Amino acid sequence: MSILKVARMGHPILRQVATPLLQEQISDSSVQRLIDDMVQTLAEVDGAGLAAPQVHSSVRLVVLASEDQKEHMVLVNPELSFLTTERIRSYEGCLSLPHLRGLVDRVARVHVEAFNHEGERVAFDAEGFSAIVIQHEVDHLDGVLFIDRCNTRSLSYLEELQKHGSLDPSFEAAMEGESNESASANPGSGDSSGADGPESPDQEI
Ligand code: ZN
Numbered sequence: 001m002s003i004l005k006v007a008r009m010g011h012p013i014l015r016q017v018a019t020p021l022l023q024e025q026i027s028d029s030s031v032q033r034l035i036d037d038m039v040q041t042l043a044e045v046d047g048a049g050l051a052a053p054q055v056h057s058s059v060r061l062v063v064l065a066s067e068d069q070k071e072h073m074v075l076v077n078p079e080l081s082f083l084t085t086e087r088i089r090s091y092e093g094c095l096s097l098p099h100l101r102g103l104v105d106r107v108a109r110v111h112v113e114a115f116n117h118e119g120e121r122v123a124f125d126a127e128g129f130s131a132i133v134i135q136h137e138v139d140h141l142d143g144v145l146f147i148d149r150c151n152t153r154s155l156s157y158l159e160e161l162q163k164h165g166s167l168d169p170s171f172e173a174a175m176e177g178e179s180n181e182s183a184s185a186n187p188g189s190g191d192s193s194g195a196d197g198p199e200s201p202d203q204e205i
Contacts, residue, residue, distance in 0.1 A: 051140030074117035102150030
């Protein structure tokens with residue numbers, strides 16, 4: 001196994017639509033090696049998810065990691081359907097845009113269908129942070145980065161967010177260009193944003 005170099009924003013592979021794998025290709029040694037290397041790379045960078053285009057392979061394959069990096073889930077050719085109109089907002093980061101964070105709205109609950117690392121069909125529902133990570137990774141397969149979806153006023157360096165209080169609702173309102181008046185008039189408005197998302201915006205995906 002080896003640790004792979006992560007493509008950074010500006011590399012054209014991050015803007016390509018990745019190619020699906022055939023079910024019978026999943027057992028190929030080249031695909032299995034890519035999976036092993038992506039698992040090791042994810043552990044090395046302590047990320048929650050990694051999409052193959054981020055490691056210079058334009059195929060529809062993503063790896064998700066548990067918080068302790070002990071468990072991994074491989075999704076090949078993942079297809080998403082939205083289970084709710086409810087949105088969750090959180091600061092997202094990306095291994096391909098190191099140190100940057102931006103507020104992104106995602107669908108709160110999604111249904112996922114894919115092949116696993118053994119080429120078996122899997123289907124499950126995801127919500128909260130898992131739903132955010134899966135949508136972020138599937139975006140990578142379509143050549144979409146989180147900055148395409150975030151409010152650009154919220155784009156920040158992680159170090160500055162940590163300094164200036166990213167979890168304070170009035171800070172978020174200011175970053176989004178809302179007046180403080182509307183933020184204080186509706187003090188509960190921040191409740192849903194951070195509740196299901198990551199506790200802190202540290203992790204890159
Ligand atoms: Zn990413």
